[in-house]
Amino acid sequence: MITTTPTICILGCGTMGKAILTGILNDVNEAIKNNYSIPNTASFKPRKFIACVSGDESAQKVINLFGELVTVVAGQNVKGVEEADVVLLCTKPQIAKTILTEDGMAEALENKLIISILAGVSLSQLKEWVPTSTKVIRAMPNTPCMIQEGMTVISCPANTNVDDKTFTMWVFSTLGRVRVLDEKHLDAVTGLSGSGPAFACVVLESLADGGVMMGLPREVALELAAQALQGAARMVLKTGKHPAEIKDNVTTPAGCTIAGLLTMEDGKIRSTLARTVQEATTVASTLGKVQANK
Numbered sequence: 056m057i058t059t060t061p062t063i064c065i066l067g068c069g070t071m072g073k074a075i076l077t078g079i080l081n082d083v084n085e086a087i088k089n090n091y092s093i094p095n096t097a098s099f100k101p102r103k104f105i106a107c108v109s110g111d112e113s114a115q116k117v118i119n120l121f122g123e124l125v126t127v128v129a130g131q132n133v134k135g136v137e138e139a140d141v142v143l144l145c146t147k148p149q150i151a152k153t154i155l156t157e158d159g160m161a162e163a164l165e166n167k168l169i170i171s172i173l174a175g176v177s178l179s180q181l182k183e184w185v186p187t188s189t190k191v192i193r194a195m196p197n198t199p200c201m202i203q204e205g206m207t208v209i210s211c212p213a214n215t216n217v218d219d220k221t222f223t224m225w226v227f228s229t230l231g232r233v234r235v236l237d238e239k240h241l242d243a244v245t246g247l248s249g250s251g252p253a254f255a256c257v258v259l260e261s262l263a264d265g266g267v268m269m270g271l272p273r274e275v276a277l278e279l280a281a282q283a284l285q286g287a288a289r290m291v292l293k294t295g296k297h298p299a300e301i302k303d304n305v306t307t308p309a310g311c312t313i314a315g316l317l318t319m320e321d322g323k324i325r326s327t328l329a330r331t332v333q334e335a336t337t338v339a340s341t342l343g344k345v346q347a348n349k
């Protein structure tokens with residue numbers, strides 16, 4: 056059973072480890088300011104955060120970012136895991152097996168919960184690499200977790216206990232939206248919401264380029280493009296309207312929007328974006344199969 060004041064070890068604290076820590080720390084600090092009176096934040100009050108990295112250079116970066124809020128260890132994964140109640144596995148998929156099977160790790164992991172955010176590494180692979188008493192849950196978050204605008208999909212084995220599921224839901228609900236799905240969907244989730252911020256930024260940058268082409272200053276163009284995309288996305292999420300309806304409302308007969316839309320369609324933008332997710336999904340499904348030291 057997970058204590059309400061767990062010690063959390065971020066095993067691998069790069070882009071995503073830092074994004075998750077930033078989001079949780081923002082949430083916990085906000086909760087402290089409000090005497091834990093905000094719903095959701097009151098459930099758990101993590102006592103300590105430990106970040107494990109391999110090199111001194113990245114250790115220093117994590118220290119610079121979080122100061123004394125996080126204990127950072129380099130090249131001492133077993134020590135970090137020993138001290139923790141819950142391990143958030145955030146290394147590259149290719150080195151996970153080596154890390155989880157190193158000397159002393161099995162003992163350190165006994166009876167603990169690992170939440171893996173690794174793309175393409177299945178629950179059954181993870182279970183093979185850890186002791187039978189170790190519980191494993193997969194989560195696929197994305198980088199907007201850093202500003203608590205994340206999207207995370209969680210997959211739990213059928214025998215997951217309520218405490219472990221509740222804790223995992225808590226972690227990621229402090230970082231944005233959360234959904235629970237069957238593991239068979241996780242590669243598609245990775246290709247869509249995991250990779251999605253990168254795809255969205257290419258669209259955003261391209262729209263801004265158009266504005267710059269037509270004379271807008273770069274920073275104005277970026278603001279307009281970002282807010283237009285955010286506004287449209289929020290309308291879909293808030294109203295539940297189909298994107299086609301929102302698009303049609305913008306489109307005045309014989310107006311400028313339909314002229315732009317037809318130009319987009321000429322460029323096969325829909326199939327290009329859909330195939331982008333298809334390709335990312337296909338590659339995600341292979342990431343757990345390569346056990347190289349990349």
Ligand SMILES: NC(=O)C1=CN([C@@H]2O[C@H](COP(=O)(O)OP(=O)(O)OC[C@H]3O[C@@H](n4cnc5c(N)ncnc54)[C@H](OP(=O)(O)O)[C@@H]3O)[C@@H](O)[C@H]2O)C=CC1
Nearest residue numbers: 067068069070071108109110113145146147148173174196
């Ligand atoms: N980036 C994204 O948007 C998303 C990524 N993911 C998944 O998250 C995981 C991490 O990705 P990302 O954050 O981008 O990767 P990064 O390369 O940014 O981070 C990897 C981290 O692992 C550390 N690390 C490397 N080797 C070891 C080791 N032997 N022991 C302990 N720590 C080690 C690195 O430290 P050091 O620098 O010292 O080597 C670094 O802190 C991947 O599995 C990916 O599939 C999931 C969703 C979104």
Ligand SMILES: O=C(O)[C@@H]1CCC=N1
Nearest residue numbers: 174245246249250342
């Ligand atoms: O590119 C990757 O492999 C990771 C997984 C999802 C987002 N980034």
